Amino acid sequence: MKKNKENVLLFDRNKYTWLIAGLLVTAIGFLLMIGGGSTDPNVFSEDIFSFRRITLAPILVLAGFGIQFYAILKKTTNTAEPAKKPGKKEPS
Numbered sequence: 001m002k003k004n005k006e007n008v009l010l011f012d013r014n015k016y017t018w019l020i021a022g023l024l025v026t027a028i029g030f031l032l033m034i035g036g037g038s039t040d041p042n043v044f045s046e047d048i049f050s051f052r053r054i055t056l057a058p059i060l061v062l063a064g065f066g067i068q069f070y071a072i073l074k075k076t077t078n079t080a081e082p083a084k085k086p087g088k089k090e091p092s
Helices: 013-033 051-072
Strands: none
Touching: 013 051
8 A cells, every 4th residue: 555645845935934034133133233333443432332232133133033943843834735536526
């Protein structure tokens, strides 16, 4: 007796949407960390200690990683369609 095994994708559209959202949130967090340097190396700039770089950006990065973790562990809704049996007609 041979069993039909259908290939089912591990991730469905909903999971990919969550993954992309997590990647975007993570990327925004990293972009918010950019900058704060001084044009003159002999002058110290206090901009590196702003709320945006010290608090907001790391929260966004961790939230993005959390969203991606959720997307990976979320139960998928993909299921294999039952194989059609030969000789049976589908109702119209």
